[in-house]
Amino acid sequence: MPGINLGESIPPHTAHAVSVSLPTWKANIGYEEGEEWVVGRMVTGYPRFFIHKSIQAFAADILAKSGTQKTKAFLFPTHRIAARCISFVRSQAPPEIAASLITVHLVLDPMRPAPEALATYCPEISAVLCDQESFPFVKQYWQHTGDGISSRRAEFCHSLFRDGLLRLEGGNSSNTVLANPKPCRGPKRYQRPSSVDATKSTPPAQPNQNGASVDTQESESFRFLEERFGRNLDVSFVQPAKSAIKRRIAGALRSSSELSHTPPPEGEMESNSRGIVNLREDDIYLYPCGMSAIFNSHRALLGARGSMKSINFGFPYVDTLKILQKFGPGAVFYGHASESDLDDLEKRLESGERFLALFCEFPGNPLLTCPNLVRIRQLADKYDFAVVVDETIGTFANINVLPFADVVVSSLTKIFSGDANVMGGSAIFNPNSRYYAALKAWAKTEYEDTYWPEDVMFMERNSRDFVSRIERINANAEAICDVLRTSPLVKRLFYPRFNESSANYEACRLPNGGYGGLLSVVFHRKEQAVAFYDAVDTAKGPSLGTNFTLTSPYVILAHYQELDWAEQYGVERDLIRVSVGLEETEHIVKVFKEALKVAEAVETQK
Known part of the structure; x- marks a missing residue:
């Protein structure tokens, strides 16, 4: 997949791609500097940093119908998430900025016909409307939490909104239906010729039994919804797809032929690669992104343990540390994930300090360092x-970290999907954790399943060959390491098999597991x-875990405003990361x- 032009989606011609082509070092700098020659050519970007154009278009139409002078709208899937966004801004911004925010809610119009099953998947939207001053704070919430709507949800709900089936809560239909509405056929790939298109004049509206005006075009809208809903949001398939995803995450689904409309008995989860015989499907929670x-x-x-500081152990993915610092009482940061870091933590604990949780990645990004989970578990x-372990990079096909963790999280967007065209995330509550009962009690009232059905079905389909793909990727990564390790140009190579922390990786590696598909290199x-x-x-842009090799000057993209800070922890600014x-x-x-x-030619020209 090389040769992709600047700003094009990766993969090319993919409406919901999760990466964008930045093919030169200069282009990456230009992106970070906000230079028009780069950002003006971007058709997409990584979803939590670049608001997808389908979401932008929907937000613009909501603003146009809201009757306010606000300049931006951020879209969330539920009232509660929008309310958390407002609370976050209140905690971070001056009072006058937080007070300027407006929330509007879009709900299905009960006066308009729609398939009954549509309501099952809650195609509702809560929008936080903001001005230029409050925009940076709302954008932080969107980026850090990953709780904004997906581009597929936006696309679908926008079509409902344009057709008048989704309206502003508390208003009337006339406030949301666009002037001179056309029957909504959704995105172009769903459009088809209809009798309405050929009609030169529209019959007058007829009153319904409640006295309201009902446009005869509604029947066409209803047919469209039935057709698209049946094709893309098959009610009978979504729950089995979620079940299949969960069972793959547990290592309990052996082949795609086991996927059926009837989920298998929970007892079959006893046979899984996690080594936890009492693990159940409902211990695995799905989210719209990692x-x-x-x-x-x-x-x-x-919620389960109360307000205490957390520990970020190891150099983190940028938003993990931000979450721990900004949501709650703060965090203690250990950037090296070393034994001396653990020594210092142990001294703190011995002196009486107490913490909510330790968050770590296994391996870490981008240095592929592996913390000592055996010792961490003992201290915990x-x-x-x-102990919360992010296994995204290691993947559960190579390692098993659940016995050491109370919660295991993963970005399914990455290698679990592979196709780079859908987002997803998961969290596993270890049933043997001392906090399990409290976590389950919290989830019973607080967990919201906001994973959009279309995204679920793409993720299920993409992940069917996950295990076989890992084997090939492991082998390719080691072959590339062999090339880079023998080059005199290379100053440092980072890969779990060769790092100083390799023994920690081996403690969690499965008998047939490899070392993953991520490596980083620093030149002299x-x-x-x-x-x-x-x-x-190769393809060049953000993200990782793709089915094609993806190269990135990772530190430039992730830490451009804090390069000196990153270097304190051995993360050099010119590091190149290879997925x-x-x-x-x-x-x-x-x-x-x-x-x-x-x-090498650059060296000879020196």
Whole structure:
């Protein structure tokens, strides 16, 4: 998938792609600087950082009908999530800024016909309307929590809104139906010729039994909804798809042939790769993205255990630390995930300090460092704090961290999906955790299933060959490591098999598990890194875990405003991160060798 032009989606021609092409080092800098020659060409971006154009279009129409002078609208799937956004802004912004926010809710119009099953999936929207001053604070909530709506939800609900079936709560239908409405046929790929298109004049509206005006075009709208709802939101399939996803996450679903409209008995979960015989499907919670899983796990622990500081152990993915710092009483940060960090933590615990939870990644991003989960578990049991492990990079096909954790989170967007066209996240509550009962009690009243059905079905389909893909990716990653390790240009190579913390990885590696598809490389000189990146013939952009190799100057993209801070923890600003894909091994090795030759030429021209 090389040769993608600047700003195009990755994968190309994919409406809901989760990455965007930034093919040169200069383009990445331009993106971070907000330069028009880059951002003006972007058709999409990573969803929590770039608001998808389908969401932007829907938000613009809501603003147009809200009767306010607000300049932006952020869309959330429920009233409660929108309310949390408002509460966050109140905690972070001056009172006058928080007071300026407006919330509007869109609900199905009970006066308009629609398939009964439509209401089952709650195609409702809560919009937080803001001005320029409050925008940065609302955007923080959107980015950090991952609780905004997905682009597929926006696309579907926008079509309902334009057709008048979704309206402002508390208002009347005339406030939301666009002037001179056309029958909504949804996005172009769902459109088809109809008798309405051929009609030159519209018959007068007829009153219904309540005296309200009913447009005869409603029958066409109803047919569209039945057809699209039946095709994309098959009621009979969504719950089994969720069940299949959960069972794959548990390592209990052995093949796609086991997927049926009738979920298998819970007892069959006793056979799973997690080694937890009492693990049940309802211990696995699905979220619209990985950050939402992390954010809501943090919320669950605060609700279950009370307000205490957390620990971020190891150099974190950027928004994990922000969540722990901004939502609740704060966090203690250990950026190296080293034994000396654990020594210091133990001293704090011995002196009487107490914590809510320790959050860590296994391995970490981008240095692939693995914390000592055996020792962390021992400290957690002795000093009463929860352990939350993000296994996104390691993947449960290679490692098993659940026995060491109270909660395991993962971004399903990454290698579990692979196709880079859908978001998703998960959280597993370990049934053997001392906090299990309290977490389940919290979830009973507070968990909201906001995973949009269309996204569910894409995720289920994409993940069917997850395990077989991992094996190929593991092998390709090791082959690339062999090339980079022997190059005199390479200063450091980061990969779980070769890191100083490799013994910690081995403690969690499954008997047939590999070392994953993520690696990072630092060259001796910046010029070499730039030349290598510009030359490497792979897709280049944000995200990881794709079925194709995806290269990124990760630190530039993730920490551009805090490069000096990142370097304190060994994360050098010119680091290049490689997410390895499914290409033929011989081909991908050749790609990296040729890019190294270009970087070598820079050295000879010195």
